[in-house]
Amino acid sequence: MSSFSSTTNTPTKNTTPTTPPFNLPTKHPVPSDIQISKDLTSLGLPPISSIASSLGLTPSEFIPWGPHKGKVTLSPLTRLSSTPHGNYVVVTGINPTPLGEGKSTTTIGLAQALGARLGKKCVACIRQPSQGPTFGVKGGAAGGGYSQVLPMEEFNLHLTGDIHAVGAANNLLAAALETRMYHEACQSDEALFRRIVGKNGFNRVMIRRLEKLGIEKRNPEEFTDEEKGRFARLDIDPSTITWNRVLDVCDRHLRSVSVGLGVNETVKNPAGGDRIQHDRTTGFDITVASEVMAVLGLTSDLTDMRERLGRMVVGYSKSGLTVTADDLGCGGAMTVLMKDAVMPTLMQTAERTPVMVHAGPFANIATGNSSVVADKIALKLVGEEGFVVTEAGFGADIGAEKFCDIKCRASGLKPKVAVIVATIRALKMHGGGPQVKAGVTLARVYTEEDVGLVRKGCSNLVRHIENMKKFGVQVVVAVNRFKTDTPLEIEEVVKIAESNGAYKAVMCNHWAEGGAGAEDLARAVVDAAKVVKEEDFKYLYDEGLTIKEKIDVICKEIYRAKEVTYTALALEQIATYETSGFEKFPICMAKTQYSFSCDPAAKGAPVDFEVKIREVRACAGAGFLFPIAGDIMTVPGLPTRPGFYDVDIDEDGEVVGLF
Amino acid sequence: MSSFSSTTNTPTKNTTPTTPPFNLPTKHPVPSDIQISKDLTSLGLPPISSIASSLGLTPSEFIPWGPHKGKVTLSPLTRLSSTPHGNYVVVTGINPTPLGEGKSTTTIGLAQALGARLGKKCVACIRQPSQGPTFGVKGGAAGGGYSQVLPMEEFNLHLTGDIHAVGAANNLLAAALETRMYHEACQSDEALFRRIVGKNGFNRVMIRRLEKLGIEKRNPEEFTDEEKGRFARLDIDPSTITWNRVLDVCDRHLRSVSVGLGVNETVKNPAGGDRIQHDRTTGFDITVASEVMAVLGLTSDLTDMRERLGRMVVGYSKSGLTVTADDLGCGGAMTVLMKDAVMPTLMQTAERTPVMVHAGPFANIATGNSSVVADKIALKLVGEEGFVVTEAGFGADIGAEKFCDIKCRASGLKPKVAVIVATIRALKMHGGGPQVKAGVTLARVYTEEDVGLVRKGCSNLVRHIENMKKFGVQVVVAVNRFKTDTPLEIEEVVKIAESNGAYKAVMCNHWAEGGAGAEDLARAVVDAAKVVKEEDFKYLYDEGLTIKEKIDVICKEIYRAKEVTYTALALEQIATYETSGFEKFPICMAKTQYSFSCDPAAKGAPVDFEVKIREVRACAGAGFLFPIAGDIMTVPGLPTRPGFYDVDIDEDGEVVGLF
Structure with missing residues (x-):
């Protein structure tokens, strides 16, 4: 067993060095x-x-x-x-x-x-x-x-x-989504259509939406009222929105927030009377929890990233259609931010x-x-x-x-x-x-x-x-x-x-x-x-299994759970995904890291436990489903005495206190 | 008068060129x-x-x-x-x-x-x-x-x-502020003091606070209960907070938000009964509106920036003391983010x-x-x-x-x-x-x-x-x-x-x-x-004038207003600043850019108008006061058809649609 070294280490072998030989001068005790x-x-x-x-x-x-x-x-x-x-x-x-x-x-x-x-x-x-x-x-x-x-x-x-770019792309999409809902609450189909299409006709990202909707016309003049509405009104059901804003900071009070409380964020009351607030309860995540970051981790190149970012789903329309970044006109701009x-x-x-x-x-x-x-x-x-x-x-x-x-x-x-x-x-x-x-x-x-x-x-x-x-x-x-x-x-x-x-x-x-x-x-x-x-390498499961089968394999083969149970919500979500093109996605479990089970206190090699799937979400751009087992926190908190207290510059302008 | 050029321009003189001669090849019509x-x-x-x-x-x-x-x-x-x-x-x-x-x-x-x-x-x-x-x-x-x-x-x-760095620094301070209020609502003076000071005693940024409070002791063991409380409890009056979070995006629904609505952001009810929500109504600005950006614009070097960032005021304690970035332990870390x-x-x-x-x-x-x-x-x-x-x-x-x-x-x-x-x-x-x-x-x-x-x-x-x-x-x-x-x-x-x-x-x-x-x-x-x-260059006013005199000079000499009026709030704020060390600051008027007056529709050279100062705020780090005349919007909105709709990458991965 080697002991602590306080002298220079000499490499024992250096046949095809990638860098010039360098003798690491170590000190004992080891400095910060x-x-x-x-x-x-x-x-x-x-x-x-x-x-x-x-x-x-x-x-x-x-x-x-x-x-x-x-x-x-x-x-x-x-x-x-x-x-x-x-x-x-x-x-x-x-x-x-x-x-x-x-x-x-x-x-x-x-x-x-x-x-x-x-x-x-x-x-x-x-x-x-x-x-x-x-x-x-x-x-x-x-x-x-x-x-x-x-x-x-x-x-x-x-x-x-890179993380800043992820945040910028994520938050551009969030702003696009929120503002679009606001404009849809204020404007007729005709006005929306006229403004979005503009003088220059359908552009790249709009044609993606037309293709998704199966509308073959490309001349705005030929659109029927129904087609105009279908194209221009995303008709987002606010209860289905899964897209959060992000910040790369431990700000726990942003986990749940209400937005749109300003004096100008009001819309006409459809029932008459005073204007009503266009507010909504939503939340922030830490930037690295953004699907944009997940896409960055899994993409193969810029063109693939363009496609993945464009098909990210932010929520569903009231009639159950997915609403994607490209539906909001944002996939290209997000890619440019991430280039x-x-x-x-x-x-x-x-x-x-x-x-x-x-x-x-x-x-x-x-x-x-x-x-x-x-x-x-x-x-x-x-x-x-x-x-x-x-x-x-x-x-x-x-x-x-x-x-x-x-x-x-x-x-x-x-x-x-x-x-x-x-x-x-x-x-x-x-x-x-x-x-x-x-x-x-x-x-x-x-x-x-x-x-x-x-x-x-x-x-x-x-x-x-x-x-x-x-x-x-x-x-x-x-x-x-x-x-x-x-x-x-x-x-x-x-x-x-x-x-x-x-x-x-x-x-x-x-x-x-x-x-x-x-x-x-x-x-x-x-x-x-x-x-x-x-x-010799093999995957644990075949992507062709059903979603529940895939979850089952992971929970039983890796975690060694006795059974997997699902809330009604999770079952409903799985049923939707099985028929919406997401059924082939691999599974990305959201679970505590402190135990094989879902109970962080269960140490060693627990057996005979249950994994309860509370909810299942889809990252359609990154290309996986994430079942949530237990409480998952997407904005860490700060302690009473956070690390930043020690971080400063010294008299020479050098950084001190990072650890 | 020169006509449009569609040929190469040849420089007429090039005595001490800073760069090699270059003939700009212009086209007509001018491309995007x-x-x-x-x-x-x-x-x-x-x-x-x-x-x-x-x-x-x-x-x-x-x-x-x-x-x-x-x-x-x-x-x-x-x-x-x-x-x-x-x-x-x-x-x-x-x-x-x-x-x-x-x-x-x-x-x-x-x-x-x-x-x-x-x-x-x-x-x-x-x-x-x-x-x-x-x-x-x-x-x-x-x-x-x-x-x-x-x-x-x-x-x-x-x-x-740089703008991302400004955002990161701004939002670190916002998180520090919000979380500190939460921890103060949950903990005794003794617990706060023990945790903040920790095992290693007072560090650089804490000593700044001790100096501000006039506490000469440096050994935590010698602190009286009163001194512990004074040091560790900032006792921020939420109604005085002027520090907003920022994002570099046009997201109008963030102008006014309520934060801290999560299930974990609750505190013990001092009156007994159920725990109460630790929420607060606040807002976001666009990143470039952050005081951190104003500091970056006016600072002379890293050391000066450290001092300016540390003395930025986020609000006041219930007893009327300023609460600064350094009081929150943040001035050093913000500087490091901005280095x-x-x-x-x-x-x-x-x-x-x-x-x-x-x-x-x-x-x-x-x-x-x-x-x-x-x-x-x-x-x-x-x-x-x-x-x-x-x-x-x-x-x-x-x-x-x-x-x-x-x-x-x-x-x-x-x-x-x-x-x-x-x-x-x-x-x-x-x-x-x-x-x-x-x-x-x-x-x-x-x-x-x-x-x-x-x-x-x-x-x-x-x-x-x-x-x-x-x-x-x-x-x-x-x-x-x-x-x-x-x-x-x-x-x-x-x-x-x-x-x-x-x-x-x-x-x-x-x-x-x-x-x-x-x-x-x-x-x-x-x-x-x-x-x-x-x-020959001279300032418009002497910094030694009173705050109202300085505002008066700008409004009358530059805008040509007939009179300047103040709300009661503005007068109260001016009175506070006159005695808090901010009286020498120059004045940074917040006013419409579309007119000399405060009415954007008053074109030409309006006279005989009134400037009404609604509020006066201090940027203690940047070093100016900003009187607000009229409605100032710190998060622009997006139109129904925003510019991002056209931004994309083309088949070669090149950016298109930025204008």
Whole structure:
């Protein structure tokens, strides 16, 4: 077992380096993440354009945004279309504590080990973090310690603006929807038709609506009154609206709001008398929960994104027709707002490994996975012998299942290895240890040796190993070491994991040591990838099953529920989707990440529980259905003492207090 | 008078070119703005880094964001602190029609003429446009025709993310405020104090609050109960809150909203019984109306911005104390969110003149001027013989008055020349022509010769000339030519302007011809700058006057009101400000742009009217007071057929339909 390093690590092998050799100067005790980021950046990071070129990107395929980050165009996908691609590795985890078990850190540490230590061509692919958690409780998401993306303050702030673009597109559609309802409440069919069509006749997006309605006429003069009304009046039933506004901030008071209370937002009362308020109760979500973000995660290119954004459903008309972004004239403008966002952002790790940061869909109502586009480009760039390490959010029951059944189904890519990250702390919690809570001192059991508790908690890990093997991938367990973990505790996990289906289980210490601390893990991943073929990969379910059958498979095969029940509302929604073209969509479960079951307190490997589907929603643009099991919160709150309290600039204008 | 050009313009003089000579290939009829942008971009724009270096920026002072735009650091301000600066020219206008009279286009055209035609070192400084109008009625704001900023689609979309940064900072503060009120409603002083101070004691931002409260203790253990409560309980009076959330979209239903309607946003009822909702009626503004944007427009550097953001007032405590961003622990985090936004963005015109795009404060409740920082850097870079052309929003009664009295007071810069843009169309409207409305065909009087109507309407122009001369600058009138204007009409304006104080009045045709069409204007500006000294510049009023005296001077000297009246609320607010340290602030009037008076229908040069001040608000961070005269709308609405309907990508993934 390796000990803490306070000296420079020397790479053990560097056959085909993707970047110049670099000896990571680690310090003990490990400084704060932002301090490490500053220290390493001030040593002189290689310009990001040199990282891009060593990765094989041509100058026209990389657009630098300052010295440390830049956009990768989608052209390598066509240029390298006939090149074989690399080994695809997904990093996932056991059900975590609220403190997180270091999946991002392991993703980065593993990539550093593969790249800087083993000399493999390697790219890490991760999500862009929301600013909500960054300034709230959780802090940044660039990894941590000596396994992080640099500079972490750029990673954690605006980056290249993708989340802002998602917000702008989402909110343009919300404004279009709300204002359209208002104009429809004020105007006759004739007036609406005349104003919308205007002098220039039907434009691109209007023709899409005409096609949807089956109206073949293209000369507005020839329209009957009925056709004018059908075209111009969307006649939205406000009770069916599922499109929320978004903000990338933890503002809990926006979860439920009433809009349209202004003196000018009134309409004529159809019953006569005073004008009535054109108000409505609705809500905001955090930006990363927008379907636009889910689309960004799953799209293949700009043209595909145009189609997906246009067919997003915001609600239904009173006669039951879908109302889409294109019906509101918005699909094109949203795509234009997202045209830079479709390109992944390239950064680098502490050991100069390339990192693609792209998309950040919320893991509880969307896929929780970074983008298809980034993984695809990266796999082409690393080539046949190379590795792409991508991260799936939440635990393997949610994030990795969605990775395989939704993301890989969309991309056609086949992973070979799943790395399951576990910590002694989380295993002890699953073994029956007391509650772990952010901001509260850990109970002593978590900092003192207790092999029995660890053993008991391994029930959680073992089930995740079994689950991932159902997808035909090799499983490597990474025990992410904390300094209070003892050799006996770690040995116990390794033994149990390896005797229960893991190809290998290894301790890693990349937080303190960088890639050197994940070298064993990297070797295990390289070896595991040799004993598996891409063709071994399989989805959990066939998309041709009925919606209820698909939900059933996930709940029983992955969560191990005894039964799945549905509210009347959910059944009604499923019945609608079965006949509206959404029946082939894969399922994106919205469920707690803290347990296999729907009860966050049920630790370990619960059985015999029920999954109650409260509601089922459709993301018609992203292309999945999301059944909601339990309470799902789409705007986190701020604590009494939020993280932003410490964030400031110092006397030299440098950022301090990001963590 | 020059005619339309359909051939290549050849520069007449090019003594000290800032960019390589370039012959602008103009077409007739003039294509759409986006078509021109595409045509000229596809001819091969010089990389923006070459524009930066020809401007004298060192490589470390310029951060490219892709090939066509980049950030200029603030270091030229120190590096060139002892270098003499250039000639400062402000472009303003008469009271416009709702269609706009081409101030931005004239700013860009004049810069093209000074740079590419007369060979002067020249920079244009303009605002970043809001996405609201871009997708609503107005369209883009990059100038137009052959006088525009390229590429216009980058200019009009996210640019380098500054507006998004303003939104993120604004909304972080809103969330902090709302959540703090909620936590204060749920927790005792002791609990609040314990949680806020935490284990690590008082941090930077908390010490600011201790200093404000006059508490000298720094050890939390020594705090009395009274001191704990005073520190931790802001005790905000909800009725005093002036801080709104923002979105950069025309979403009128957000003007007035009720927040906190969720099932979890409840607090214990102090009177016993069921929990009560923690809701509140509030509103959204468009992002550019945020005080954060006003701060960006007036700040001098990152450190100054930190102080300004921290002292922004969001409301008052029940005992009448100001509650600031720093009291909420937010000033530092907001600054960090704004750290890139403080740097101007460099782009180029159709004729390769450098353009700095920076800040875009709303002209009706803020200054409506681009940033102090950009103008300062540009003036240093062009040097003593060079020119900086900056634009002031709205008509000269608002935009240029604020430019002189607020922006120049903040920067210490002294303009030499004011260019007043007029059109025959707007002058005819002031002369009594029928109403001009967006989307409605112009009445015939606007497209046929009517010298008498033009003459009558010149009353508006003449008063703006008189007004600008009060500031000690030279006035040049630019008659922005439309193709229906006749030589006699233009001659009439030139004659009246020159016999009423203008140094010179010239016709210009830069929309159709680029810089060649503004060459006469450029010569007039160069000549005017020679006959004036910076020391001639003077403010309209002394900051030491009382608030009412300052308002009085503006209303009587500039608008020519007979009297100024105040509501009881306004008088009360003024009384508060007179004693709270805000009495020295300059005045930023919120008034219609369509008339000298508060009645948008009062055209020409109205007299004997009353200005009624409904309310007076303070922007303590930006550093001005804004008296509100009339209805001010801070979220525009969308029309039935908004601009976004036409925006899309074509088969090649290129943006179409932006105008």
